[in-house]
Amino acid sequence: MDYCIAISEDNKFSCKNSSLATVEDFTFSGIKSAGNFKATGFTSMGVNSNVFPGLNTLGVSFVRADFDVGGVNVPHFHPRATEVAIVLEGKIYSGFVDTKNKIFAKVLEKGEVMVFPRGLVHFQMNVGDVPATIFGSFDSQNPGLMKIPNVVFGSEIKDELLEKAFGLNSKELSKLKKRFSPS
DSSP states (O other), X not given: OOOOOEEEETTEEEXXXXXXXXXXXXXXXXXXXXXXXXXXXXXEEEEOTTTOGGGTTSSOEEEEEEEOTTOEEEEEEOTTOOEEEEEEESEEEEEEEOTTXXXXXXXXXXXXXXXXXXXXXXXXXXXXXXXXXXEEEESSSSOOOEEHHHHHHSSOOOHHHHHHHHTOOHHHHHHHHHHHOOO
């Protein structure tokens, strides 16, 4: 079988009969324009087989990310994928940190590409004076996304541990937990 168009039934994906596949199963128009910016000046639209069934079993997914001037995609990582990102518009300070705590970062301009190895913390920030857009592709159907501030301060890690780990007092920690709480 050359492809498997996802049919969602009972929280499982099965394959659509290939004789019923159409060109519409292999096209997606959901990333034509930017979404609404969050407080960080960033918005993204992740595309996987949940929203684009033609990607099912192909081992790929992608994302459109838009940045307002000064917008930030907070440090994060994808536990199940390497990401390749190309700047479509603007100037993006982009980088990652390896397991020896060495940073690899630079300002990328339109047409430039950066790769973020699987599982490594990476980030982007619009350093230009106009909005910016990047397109990222992943070598996984389900790359996962772990945003460092949300993981650390938006989870149920004990306050005492976080206070000691980051040298915070309870007031500072409370402010961070409120900001990054999932609710």
